[in-house]
Amino acid sequence: MERSVFSNRSDDDHALLPPSIGWDWHYTAALLAASIIIYATLSLLRSSKSYDSLPVANKLFPFEPSFFSRIRWALWAQQIIRDADKKAQGRPYKLARGDSELVILPARLIPELNRYGVDVLDSRKSHAFTLLGHLTGMEVVEHTSYHVRMLQGSITPALPELLHSMAKRISGALKEEFPQSDQWTIMKPLPASVRCFSEGIALVLYGSKMVENPRLVELTYTLTRNVFVVAFAMRCVPSCLNRYLAWLLPAKWRMHQDWKALSDFVIPEVQRRKTMILEGKEEHSPDLITWMVQSGRTELERDPQVLATLCGSVAAGSTYSIANFVCRALSDLTSNPEVLKAVRTEILAKNTEIGGRWDTAALADLPCLESAMKETARLAPGTLIVYSRAVKQDCVIGGVPLKKGQFMTVSGPGRAMDPNIYEDPTTYKGLRFCADDKIKEHSVKPFRSVDTDILTWGAGKWACPGRYIADMAAKILLIQLIDAYEFSFVGGVPLKHDAIHEFLFFHPDNKMQVRRRKDAVGISL
Numbered sequence: 001m002e003r004s005v006f007s008n009r010s011d012d013d014h015a016l017l018p019p020s021i022g023w024d025w026h027y028t029a030a031l032l033a034a035s036i037i038i039y040a041t042l043s044l045l046r047s048s049k050s051y052d053s054l055p056v057a058n059k060l061f062p063f064e065p066s067f068f069s070r071i072r073w074a075l076w077a078q079q080i081i082r083d084a085d086k087k088a089q090g091r092p093y094k095l096a097r098g099d100s101e102l103v104i105l106p107a108r109l110i111p112e113l114n115r116y117g118v119d120v121l122d123s124r125k126s127h128a129f130t131l132l133g134h135l136t137g138m139e140v141v142e143h144t145s146y147h148v149r150m151l152q153g154s155i156t157p158a159l160p161e162l163l164h165s166m167a168k169r170i171s172g173a174l175k176e177e178f179p180q181s182d183q184w185t186i187m188k189p190l191p192a193s194v195r196c197f198s199e200g201i202a203l204v205l206y207g208s209k210m211v212e213n214p215r216l217v218e219l220t221y222t223l224t225r226n227v228f229v230v231a232f233a234m235r236c237v238p239s240c241l242n243r244y245l246a247w248l249l250p251a252k253w254r255m256h257q258d259w260k261a262l263s264d265f266v267i268p269e270v271q272r273r274k275t276m277i278l279e280g281k282e283e284h285s286p287d288l289i290t291w292m293v294q295s296g297r298t299e300l301e302r303d304p305q306v307l308a309t310l311c312g313s314v315a316a317g318s319t320y321s322i323a324n325f326v327c328r329a330l331s332d333l334t335s336n337p338e339v340l341k342a343v344r345t346e347i348l349a350k351n352t353e354i355g356g357r358w359d360t361a362a363l364a365d366l367p368c369l370e371s372a373m374k375e376t377a378r379l380a381p382g383t384l385i386v387y388s389r390a391v392k393q394d395c396v397i398g399g400v401p402l403k404k405g406q407f408m409t410v411s412g413p414g415r416a417m418d419p420n421i422y423e424d425p426t427t428y429k430g431l432r433f434c435a436d437d438k439i440k441e442h443s444v445k446p447f448r449s450v451d452t453d454i455l456t457w458g459a460g461k462w463a464c465p466g467r468y469i470a471d472m473a474a475k476i477l478l479i480q481l482i483d484a485y486e487f488s489f490v491g492g493v494p495l496k497h498d499a500i501h502e503f504l505f506f507h508p509d510n511k512m513q514v515r516r517r518k519d520a521v522g523i524s525l
């Protein structure tokens, strides 16, 4: 009997096998059916293990693969949360985000939530999870809040001292990045604003000497951009694959280079400042590195690599957030010329009153600008879900059982668009907070304060620790832009905000027209 050169089986052996066993569609169909049954059973078992009976948003049927929730959330988060809030009518529900099922609690429970410590509801773990810390190089924020403590306890009180040096850097960048012509010029406001704020943030992070290095300032925004590209793209991919697929992204490689470059700047500087302290030659400089070097108590807080990573993570949380906010505020003011006029009149009057000598008290005394900023933040917050926490211990909040390992959060629009709190909530009313009957109530709740109705900064002990910096930096840019420029939309078409996952943003490619105002007084802070 002749044998195939490729096989050592005889033809008789083949005769014993069922014909074309590998490709028979019956077997394929049986395999598929078995997989579906196993998957459905596992899904049902998983959902039967659920400890609550909360309705689930963004899931079409109980055993829908989570990949579909992921993609829908990445593309249509605004619509999903709006519909879910409407259906829930202030009751808790769950949101299938694809990476996990988040329990969405109503904002009225925030006072009760605030009573729990980080051992029960952990913001750090939640931030690291949301921004894929293991892929973006920011995993360390899960283990320490040293940078948060320094921002709250050292940088914020030093802001009056930082005002003029920050204003100088932002104003210098403004002249470079915004057109100087009095003819209408088309430009992209987001990248221009990002560069302005990177100057201010780099000053806060590294101090007045290091900020002179343009590459370090550039890293403040390129690292941020790459971190977010990696996080946004990989949030669309099942968790088990993202560790590998991330390497297909050019942004991931660029991000690695940026982290390395940042460490090369920061680590020697940390060592230098440590040596100065040992030699009793401590320098006074109100910046994050100086304070972190001076105050580190634990091994982690003294580790130069950790300090470099914490600086990078603060940059990631700040530059684009402020720039997005300011561009949305400008776009809202451009759509509402009567509000812009009131804000401009107020700024010019204040400038005259103080003889052009701006300080933090003057910045805090602009009720029309405050109101316009609050209204922009109310309608287009940086993120649709706020107060996100990882549950570290079983607990019951507002009658809802939360289990260790779950994530909980609060819907921002659910509160900020509530018609019981805001009249005509979907309409932009830039001066709503400084109207005669509201000004008293709102003067004690300025833009920078934690306001559990608008939730711009989250709430509680772990609300945004950079809000005072953001408020000051945003006002420095807005005041100068509003004095010096007129704005209009290209083709007269107003700009909308974009969203990816829960993040709302002003698209970097959005264009606006600007021209210098002939009667600008040239405010300089």
Ligand code: HEM
Pocket (backbone or CB within 6 Å): 123, 124, 127, 141, 145, 147, 148, 151, 201, 313, 314, 317, 318, 319, 321, 322, 325, 382, 383, 386, 387, 388, 455, 456, 457, 458, 459, 462, 463, 464, 465, 466, 467, 469, 470
């Ligand atoms: C308009 C600009 C900004 C907005 C809308 C914003 C908003 C937020 C929100 C909603 C949170 C989460 C709070 C929570 O979990 O309850 C947060 C966290 C944070 N923000 Fe901001 N932020 C802005 C600017 C800044 C700036 C300028 C800095 C620093 C200079 C900063 C640093 C941080 C940090 C470090 C955290 C994490 C806090 C933690 O781990 O607990 N942010 N921010």
